[in-house]
Structures are given as C-alpha cells and as structure tokens.
Amino acid sequence: MNEKNLQFVLASRPSGWVIESNFRMIESAIPVPGDGEVLVRNHYLSLDPYMRGRMNDARSYAPPAAIGEVMLGETAGEVAESKNPQFAVGDKVVGRLGWQLYGISDGAGLRKVDAGKFPLSVYLGVLGMPGVTAWVGLFDICASKVGETVVVTAACGAVGSVVGQLAKIHGCRAVGIAGGAEKCRYVVDELGFDACIDYKAGNLWADLKAATPQRIDCLFENVGGEIFDTLLGRMNAYSRIALCGMITQYNSAPYPMKNISALLVNRIKLQGFIVTELLPRWPAALKELSGHVAAGRLKYRETVAEGLTQAPAAFIGMLHGQNFGKQLVKLI
Numbered sequence: 001m002n003e004k005n006l007q008f009v010l011a012s013r014p015s016g017w018v019i020e021s022n023f024r025m026i027e028s029a030i031p032v033p034g035d036g037e038v039l040v041r042n043h044y045l046s047l048d049p050y051m052r053g054r055m056n057d058a059r060s061y062a063p064p065a066a067i068g069e070v071m072l073g074e075t076a077g078e079v080a081e082s083k084n085p086q087f088a089v090g091d092k093v094v095g096r097l098g099w100q101l102y103g104i105s106d107g108a109g110l111r112k113v114d115a116g117k118f119p120l121s122v123y124l125g126v127l128g129m130p131g132v133t134a135w136v137g138l139f140d141i142c143a144s145k146v147g148e149t150v151v152v153t154a155a156c157g158a159v160g161s162v163v164g165q166l167a168k169i170h171g172c173r174a175v176g177i178a179g180g181a182e183k184c185r186y187v188v189d190e191l192g193f194d195a196c197i198d199y200k201a202g203n204l205w206a207d208l209k210a211a212t213p214q215r216i217d218c219l220f221e222n223v224g225g226e227i228f229d230t231l232l233g234r235m236n237a238y239s240r241i242a243l244c245g246m247i248t249q250y251n252s253a254p255y256p257m258k259n260i261s262a263l264l265v266n267r268i269k270l271q272g273f274i275v276t277e278l279l280p281r282w283p284a285a286l287k288e289l290s291g292h293v294a295a296g297r298l299k300y301r302e303t304v305a306e307g308l309t310q311a312p313a314a315f316i317g318m319l320h321g322q323n324f325g326k327q328l329v330k331l332i
C-alpha cells in the first residue's frame with residue numbers, strides 16, 4: 001500500500017476550455033473505513049465528458065462539483081479493508097470514488113465485478129456506464145429496427161463505438177461520424193460499421209448523402225452543434241433521435257441551430273436521457289453486452305494515461321478528441 005493518498009480536487013471553475021490549473025493535486029492520509037464501510041484501492045479512473053459539466057456552477061441534472069472537493073468520477077479497484085459484510089478484502093469493485101488513489105465507500109453504488117472474466121478496465125467502458133448508455137439509447141430511446149439506418153456521432157469514442165457495433169449486430173446499417181481519417185478507418189475496418197464520415201474533411205453534407213442512401217431512421221447524437229444541425233436535414237419521416245450528449249458546447253457557446261423545423265416536418269421523436277437515472281435497465285444491458293464481448297462480436301479500444309498525475313492532461317485531451325475508445329487513467 002502507498003503510504004499516502006493522492007487526490008485531485010477542483011481548484012477553480014473553467015471559463016471556456018478546461019486548463020490544468022483548474023485542478024490541484026493534494027496529498028492526504030489514507031482514509032480509515034468506519035463501521036459498514038470499505039477502503040478501496042483504485043486501479044483505474046474513468047474520464048468522461050460529463051465531468052466538464054460538473055465543473056460549472058450551473059443548474060443541471062446533477063449538482064455541480066464543489067471547489068476544493070475531490071473531482072468526481074467512476075473508478076475500478078480492489079477492496080483493501082472491509083468493515084462491510086457485503087465485501088471482502090480482494091473483491092474487485094466498480095464505484096464512484098473520484099480522482100484519487102484510495103476511496104471510502106459505504107457500499108451504496110459499489111458493484112462487484114469478475115476480473116477473471118474480463119479485464120478490470122472493461123467495466124468502466126463497454127461493460128460499464130458508456131456501454132449501457134449505448135444500449136439504452138439505441139434500443140429504448142431510438143428503438144432501432146432491422147434494416148434501418150443508424151447514424152452515431154463521436155463514433156470512435158467509448159459510447160459511439162458500441163452504438164454502431166450493436167446496430168450492426170441487430171441488422172441495421174451503421175454510419176459513424178468521427179474526427180479524422182484514422183478514426184474513420186478504425187470504425188469501418190476494425191469495428192465493422194458500414195461507413196464513417198470524417199467531419200474534419202469539410203464535406204459533411206455530401207459525404208452524409210452518399211453514406212445514407214435511405215436517409216436516417218435513428219440518430220444517436222453525442223456532439224450537437226453544426227454536425228447535429230446538418231444531420232437533422234437528413235432524417236426520415238417518423239425517425240427517432242436519442243440525444244445523449246452535446247460535447248461541442250461543453251467548452252464553448254451553444255450553436256444557433258437552423259434545422260429545428262425538420263423535427264416538425266418529419267414528425268421526429270427526440271428524447272434526451274441520462275443513463276444513471278435508468279438503473280432498472282442496467283442488468284439487461286450488461287447481460288447482452290457481456291455476451292457480445294465474450295463472443296468477440298463487440299470490440300473495444302482504450303486510451304490509457306499512466307498515473308494519477310496525468311489525469312488533467314488526459315481529460316483535456318479527451319475533450320479535444322485525442323482519445324480512441326474509452327479514456328482511462330491507470331493508477332497502479
């Protein structure tokens with residue numbers, strides 16, 4: 001065991017893009033679990049776009065992170081001490097213990113996972129919150145059907161890469177939108193999407209028309225902004241949109257949408273959703289996802305920063321699109 005705990009706290013709120021000085025590393029004593037609690041040694045920290053929203057002092061679906069408090073975040077690790085009969089020393093667990101090496105939990109929201117079956121990190125990605133987000137958005141919100149065209153933005157990322165693969169497994173045409181030729185090659189050649197459009201190539205509308213000859217039935221929207229506005233112009237009558245994220249405006253002003261009338265003209269159903277509010281759907285999602293991963297049908301990739309000190313830079317890099325698949329920090 002390390003002699004000290006290392007933690008990143010929120011030092012200041014960003015205005016615009018996050019900078020490293022918005023975080024401060026502090027050293028503290030390793031906490032001691034009280035009755036009913038466990039001490040967890042975190043092995044991996046997940047870095048997710050929603051954390052950017054929590055850095056703002058703004059009304060949202062969840063309260064903002066407080067200045068001086070440990071940055072929130074999902075972690076995967078091992079129980080190091082237990083005063084909770086539900087957990088034994090050595091259990092591998094996933095929880096929300098934040099940007100730190102050690103954390104205390106009372107067991108609420110702490111999920112035991114089988115690290116013999118899949119690598120521990122996978123429970124933060126395809127078999128964790130991002131994977132469940134993809135499943136819920138595609139099947140519950142978009143209600144995709146065999147033969148339909150599914151388009152997903154941020155297609156090379158943690159959520160998007162799962163959306164397109166699930167769409168293919170379920171008999172849909174899967175079209176991704178991603179930043180750069182390398183990401184698009186990976187999405188088509190490795191993940192098996194039917195097509196991928198590099199939005200940075202500057203030809204989005206023409207490329208979209210070519211890649212969606214039957215237009216779009218399901219849009220899994222992760223980025224918002226000009227890309228979303230363009231996609232709205234290609235939707236079919238009675239199509240559906242799962243509004244999952246709007247990362248284009250997490251660090252900058254909202255984009256003035258021009259094609260909202262497409263919702264009316266095409267009788268489109270659009271629904272935003274927050275996966276952590278849909279806990280009853282998690283078991284079914286994880287059952288299907290783990291079956292596909294075990295069978296090799298569902299592939300995943302991770303971008304792993306080494307050591308907690310790299311967390312701020314890795315987080316900023318992810319917001320700028322430097323990640324391929326799930327962005328993680330390896331802590332041990």
Ligand SMILES: NC(=O)c1ccc[n+]([C@@H]2O[C@H](COP(=O)([O-])OP(=O)(O)OC[C@H]3O[C@@H](n4cnc5c(N)ncnc54)[C@H](OP(=O)(O)O)[C@@H]3O)[C@@H](O)[C@H]2O)c1
Binds near residue numbers: 049157183227325
């Ligand atoms: N509603 C929910 O419950 C829920 C749950 C999880 C995630 N989400 C949302 O889902 C989205 C994806 O999350 P994730 O964890 O899978 O992240 P991710 O896709 O692994 O990483 C973020 C990606 O966003 C893309 N991006 C960043 N700035 C962009 C821009 N200006 N234009 C277009 N693309 C941009 C980048 O990919 P490129 O290089 O391709 O640009 C980057 O790699 C986020 O919006 C997130 O907030 C929502």
